[in-house]
Amino acid sequence: MVVMKDILAAARAIHGVADATPLVPSLVPSTVFGRNGGALWLKLETCQPMGAFKLRGALNAISHLPEGVPGVTCCSTGNHGRAVAYAAAARGLRSVICMSELVPKAKVDGIRALGAEVHIYGRSQDDAQIEAARLSAEEGLIDISPFDDPHVIAGQGTIALEMLAACPELDALLIPLSGGGLAAGMAVAARALSPDMRLIGVSMDRGAAMAASMRAGRPVEVEEVPSLADSLGGGIGLENRHSFRLCRDLLDEVVLVTETEIYVAMQALYHEDRMVAEGASVVGLAALMAGKVTPSPQMGTVLTGRNVDMAQFTQVITGQGVTLGDLTVKGLPYG
Numbered sequence: 001m002v003v004m005k006d007i008l009a010a011a012r013a014i015h016g017v018a019d020a021t022p023l024v025p026s027l028v029p030s031t032v033f034g035r036n037g038g039a040l041w042l043k044l045e046t047c048q049p050m051g052a053f054k055l056r057g058a059l060n061a062i063s064h065l066p067e068g069v070p071g072v073t074c075c076s077t078g079n080h081g082r083a084v085a086y087a088a089a090a091r092g093l094r095s096v097i098c099m100s101e102l103v104p105k106a107k108v109d110g111i112r113a114l115g116a117e118v119h120i121y122g123r124s125q126d127d128a129q130i131e132a133a134r135l136s137a138e139e140g141l142i143d144i145s146p147f148d149d150p151h152v153i154a155g156q157g158t159i160a161l162e163m164l165a166a167c168p169e170l171d172a173l174l175i176p177l178s179g180g181g182l183a184a185g186m187a188v189a190a191r192a193l194s195p196d197m198r199l200i201g202v203s204m205d206r207g208a209a210m211a212a213s214m215r216a217g218r219p220v221e222v223e224e225v226p227s228l229a230d231s232l233g234g235g236i237g238l239e240n241r242h243s244f245r246l247c248r249d250l251l252d253e254v255v256l257v258t259e260t261e262i263y264v265a266m267q268a269l270y271h272e273d274r275m276v277a278e279g280a281s282v283v284g285l286a287a288l289m290a291g292k293v294t295p296s297p298q299m300g301t302v303l304t305g306r307n308v309d310m311a312q313f314t315q316v317i318t319g320q321g322v323t324l325g326d327l328t329v330k331g332l333p334y335g
């Protein structure tokens with residue numbers, strides 16, 4: 001169980017390190033939809049010290065570890081690993097980060113630079129998780145889940161607290177959705193503070209594990225494929241204990257966006273708002289631009305991270321084609 005009390009405690013645990021990111025209005029609704037489109041507020045987790053919101057959950061989880069643990073481990077598409085490395089270093093703890101071969105090199109290098117050890121293992125998040133479980137069993141490292149851990153969920157929930165404190169009129173949240181730690185935590189806080197708020201999870205349409213699991217009524221596996229939203233890749237764990245139930249019970253709907261819709265939203269955010277953000281960050285904007293969610297006067301979304309692969313990001317914003325495994329997103333000049 002994660003309740004509001006846990007999120008308030010997390011807010012105290014992360015205070016001064018991973019909180020108080022800006023909330024700013026996007027220029028995209030006025031330029032793309034005209035003035036009647038309503039506001040879209042952007043929570044800039046891109047301003048976190050290691051470039052993504054995951055620092056909130058990792059700091060909160062590590063602050064709850066007993067004295068004397070030998071270290072921590074995790075499996076990660078990059079940002080959770082980066083956050084665990086950062087939070088562990090801040091507490092003087094050893095960290096070993098396990099990732100699959102699909103993770104972009106920029107993210108691997110970023111993690112090594114924070115002083116963590118990196119183990120590359122297998123072709124999927126699920127493979128990398130096997131290595132983290134081994135380190136936990138054989139070396140006693142504490143395995144911190146990127147999304148299925150009550151302290152991580154509570155840490156991510158602090159984002160909704162801050163958004164509603166800054167803008168109490170918010171009427172809908174578009175939440176990037178992968179393993180569901182972010183959506184679960186934000187939904188607990190938002191439902192408590194603003195019961196009528198529309199809560200919409202957004203994933204890419206290829207390999208959306210939470211959406212498939214919610215349809216099936218239980219955690220299911222999906223094939224992981226390359227995506228512009230690489231931070232949204234990976235399963236939710238067949239033994240999922242927390243994030244699946246919370247997302248199923250608290251989200252009003254889950255919307256899926258295509259790679260082309262993500263590509264166009266990355267361009268719009270860059271050219272209109274002059275912001276650099278990962279594909280995973282713009283899925284809420286993409287859903288709105290594609291007409292896949294009903295607009296309302298005061299919507300909010302989270303720009304979850306800025307840790308782009310610079311070569312690929314440059315291709316997108318300059319309108320070049322991008323190859324993602326067996327799919328090519330055709331080049332589209334902006335506008």
Ligand SMILES: *Cc1c(COP(=O)(O)O)cnc(C)c1O
Nearest residue numbers: 079178179180181182280304305
């Ligand atoms: C982890 C992550 C997400 C998704 O968070 P979940 O808790 O797994 O749903 C979205 N965007 C970025 C940049 C991330 O790193």
